[in-house]
Amino acid sequence: MAKKSFYITTPIYYANDRPHIGHAYTTILADVINRYHLLLGYETFFLTGTDEHGQKVEQAARQRGVTPQQQVDEFHVRFKELWERLNIRYDRFIRTTDEDHKAYVQKSLQELYDRGEIYLKEYAGWYSVGEERFFSEGELVDGKDPVSGKPVEWIAEKNYFFKMSQYRDRLIEHIQKNADFIQPEFRKNEVLGFLRQPLHDLCISRPISRLSWGIPLPFDTEFVTYVWFDALLNYESGVLGKQFSNGRPAWPADYHVIGKDILTTHAVYWPTMLMGLDRELPRHILAHGWWLNRGEKQSKSKGNAVNPLDYVERHGVDSVRYFLVRDMVLGQDASFTDELFTNRVNAELANDLGNAINRISKFTWAHYEGLLPEPGDPGEPEQELKQLANATLARVQSQVQVLNLSTALEEIASLVRGVNRYVEHRAPWKLAKDPAQKDAMGSVLYHGAEALRVALSLLWPVMPEKCRQGLAMLGRSGEPGLQDLIWGSLRGGEQLAPAVALFPRIDVTVREDGAKQDAVFPLDLRVSQIKSVSEHPEAESLYVLTVDTGGESRTICAGLKNTYTATDLEGRNVVVVANLKPAKLRGIISQGMVLAADGPDDRAILIDPGSIRVGVTLQAGDRVARPKAKASTKDLEALKPEVRRGRVESAFGPLHSGQVFVTCDAPDGAAVH
Numbered sequence: 001m002a003k004k005s006f007y008i009t010t011p012i013y014y015a016n017d018r019p020h021i022g023h024a025y026t027t028i029l030a031d032v033i034n035r036y037h038l039l040l041g042y043e044t045f046f047l048t049g050t051d052e053h054g055q056k057v058e059q060a061a062r063q064r065g066v067t068p069q070q071q072v073d074e075f076h077v078r079f080k081e082l083w084e085r086l087n088i089r090y091d092r093f094i095r096t097t098d099e100d101h102k103a104y105v106q107k108s109l110q111e112l113y114d115r116g117e118i119y120l121k122e123y124a125g126w127y128s129v130g131e132e133r134f135f136s137e138g139e140l141v142d143g144k145d146p147v148s149g150k151p152v153e154w155i156a157e158k159n160y161f162f163k164m165s166q167y168r169d170r171l172i173e174h175i176q177k178n179a180d181f182i183q184p185e186f187r188k189n190e191v192l193g194f195l196r197q198p199l200h201d202l203c204i205s206r207p208i209s210r211l212s213w214g215i216p217l218p219f220d221t222e223f224v225t226y227v228w229f230d231a232l233l234n235y236e237s238g239v240l241g242k243q244f245s246n247g248r249p250a251w252p253a254d255y256h257v258i259g260k261d262i263l264t265t266h267a268v269y270w271p272t273m274l275m276g277l278d279r280e281l282p283r284h285i286l287a288h289g290w291w292l293n294r295g296e297k298q299s300k301s302k303g304n305a306v307n308p309l310d311y312v313e314r315h316g317v318d319s320v321r322y323f324l325v326r327d328m329v330l331g332q333d334a335s336f337t338d339e340l341f342t343n344r345v346n347a348e349l350a351n352d353l354g355n356a357i358n359r360i361s362k363f364t365w366a367h368y369e370g371l372l373p374e375p376g377d378p379g380e381p382e383q384e385l386k387q388l389a390n391a392t393l394a395r396v397q398s399q400v401q402v403l404n405l406s407t408a409l410e411e412i413a414s415l416v417r418g419v420n421r422y423v424e425h426r427a428p429w430k431l432a433k434d435p436a437q438k439d440a441m442g443s444v445l446y447h448g449a450e451a452l453r454v455a456l457s458l459l460w461p462v463m464p465e466k467c468r469q470g471l472a473m474l475g476r477s478g479e480p481g482l483q484d485l486i487w488g489s490l491r492g493g494e495q496l497a498p499a500v501a502l503f504p505r506i507d508v509t510v511r512e513d514g515a516k517q518d519a520v521f522p523l524d525l526r527v528s529q530i531k532s533v534s535e536h537p538e539a540e541s542l543y544v545l546t547v548d549t550g551g552e553s554r555t556i557c558a559g560l561k562n563t564y565t566a567t568d569l570e571g572r573n574v575v576v577v578a579n580l581k582p583a584k585l586r587g588i589i590s591q592g593m594v595l596a597a598d599g600p601d602d603r604a605i606l607i608d609p610g611s612i613r614v615g616v617t618l619q620a621g622d623r624v625a626r627p628k629a630k631a632s633t634k635d636l637e638a639l640k641p642e643v644r645r646g647r648v649e650s651a652f653g654p655l656h657s658g659q660v661f662v663t664c665d666a667p668d669g670a671a672v673h
């Protein structure tokens with residue numbers, strides 16, 4: 001029988017910045033949904049990539065002194081590297097600078113133009129650089145961009161427009177007829193609410209005088225394509241000519257997975273564009289909520305974004321994937337804090353799942369040389385366990401169908417607890433003492449292993465690597481598939497892989513309040529604010545700064561002239577070595593040192609404490625500061641701070657406040673002093 005097919009996408013991420021937890025989440029979510037379909041026997045295609053044109057990218061490039069092409073060549077790699085680290089199994093990574101994509105955008109524009117769907121008009125409106133779109137007066141909140149809260153500018157110019165307004169009624173009808181087109185339901189209602197107001201035509205061009213980094217309009221080279229019009233078409237251009245083996249072309253996509261911030265572009269612009277082009281609409285759009293940190297959206301610009309890689313490095317990629325999928329209820333916002341992460345991982349992975357696998361495996365090695373015993377005659381507890389596993393198989397599959405992944409994981413967690421209860425009740429350690437009970441002990445081990453095999457098969461889409469290892473420890477090799485979603489597929493006599501601790505408990509060492517004091521280092525790296533800047537009377541290369549280190553004012557000499565003007569520096573937050581022995585620099589006593597990295601062309605690039613409050617002393621990895629009275633530059637050298645992937649890493653790990661990591665825009669490997 002021909003396999004069912006499934007095509008899923010993530011948003012393509014702006015290549016203007018490093019990926020953070022929000023990007024990681026959407027991509028992990030799509031990967032998990034994709035892998036569930038693989039597990040259920042579908043043939044799938046998974047598209048992700050980067051959005052590389054437009055003002056954001058052009059601006060980021062200008063700020064860094066590189067060309068837009070260099071910017072995107074460098075930054076798209078960061079996403080690719082992260083996806084590899086997060087075990088994302090995508091089929092294509094599309095870049096909007098790919099030739100086939102650019103050609104497809106131009107072809108689509110020409111088609112729309114030829115159909116009379118595009119016209120030229122003088123236009124004036126409130127433009128938001130952050131969101132790269134115009135807002136009407138009524139849409140502004142307090143005179144600012146309603147999405148990002150950033151200022152908007154009034155811009156008047158000639159532009160090309162797509163006749164989006166004429167598709168309003170057709171779109172409303174489509175959304176109403178296809179109840180699961182936009183998920184979850186309350187997001188659908190939001191879009192319908194939006195569509196109750198009149199729909200504008202969509203400005204789809206930018207004059208090259210204002211923006212040159214984009215795809216030229218095929219019918220007027222004085223303009224480039226509006227970045228959203230370009231970006232949305234990736235979903236089609238990424239699978240041109242792709243056909244599944246059942247004969248179905250990949251387009252239309254089954255799922256566009258997105259964050260709620262880009263719902264309008266996906267649920268209004270995109271379908272109407274497709275209507276104008278007379279093409280099929282995607283089947284479903286799934287909008288998830290935001291990851292919050294203390295009630296605020298995590299974002300790089302707010303400086304409160306959790307870096308997924310830190311958690312991955314400390315606790316392994318699968319724990320992070322598990323937490324993200326487990327703790328976000330479809331569509332709702334969720335919080336990512338250290339405490340929530342630790343509690344979830346310790347309870348469900350270390351205590352319950354890890355423990356259960358460990359027990360079964362340890363006993364099988366101790367009493368059966370690692371060969372799985374025969375099931376024997378199942379008694380009542382075994383029948384109950386089998387029933388629980390079968391019910392879980394059914395419930396998880398139906399939860400997955402409606403993408404209630406968090407609930408699906410809850411079901412699996414409860415099966416695992418059931419296994420632990422079963423093992424407690426049957427107490428193989430007691431049976432082991434009585435040779436007459438050897439078969440009974442074997443039966444307990446078999447049934448425990450089989451129930452855990454079911455749990456691990458169902459968890460595989462979320463934790464592919466750990467589940468592969470766990471399954472091997474129960475005598476099953478390779479990736480699970482449809483044939484594994486039934487009870488009883490383990491056979492007595494199968495050889496188990498050696499036992500390893502799959503999910504070590506997380507020791508709570510790093511706390512924001514600096515609890516746990518045994519691992520220390522001697523420097524006071526303090527977040528401080530530059531209050532005033534003057535020239536050093538004797539030394540041309542130095543500024544004399546007055547710095548607030550948290551209620552205390554200091555004078556510090558700093559060689560930052562190559563990179564920063566006095567106005568750049570005033571009011572800026574920096575990191576200062578606050579317990580450095582004072583030193584006289586050409587007649588002025590410098591009471592500390594401002595940390596900066598070696599940038600290109602002899603430029604010093606400041607370390608950025610982001611949203612960390614002035615006065616906070618930083619930690620290094622899991623070490624807290626126990627500052628000595630007078631530290632020397634040798635103490636700083638011993639810490640070996642340097643920039644890696646935009647972070648400041650030290651000999652003990654990244655510098656952070658317990659919640660927020662300090663960053664630096666210098667290239668990889670730049671020394672910090």
Ligand code: MSP
Nearest residue numbers: 011012013014022026051231232258259290291298
């Ligand atoms: N380039 C556009 C998308 C074009 S798709 C045709 C864009 N890119 S983005 O880099 O800003 O990524 C936005 C997506 O990242 C959001 O839709 C969401 O999926 C994810 N997230 C960014 N911050 C987030 C959180 N704090 N929490 C969860 N996900 C969020 O918009």
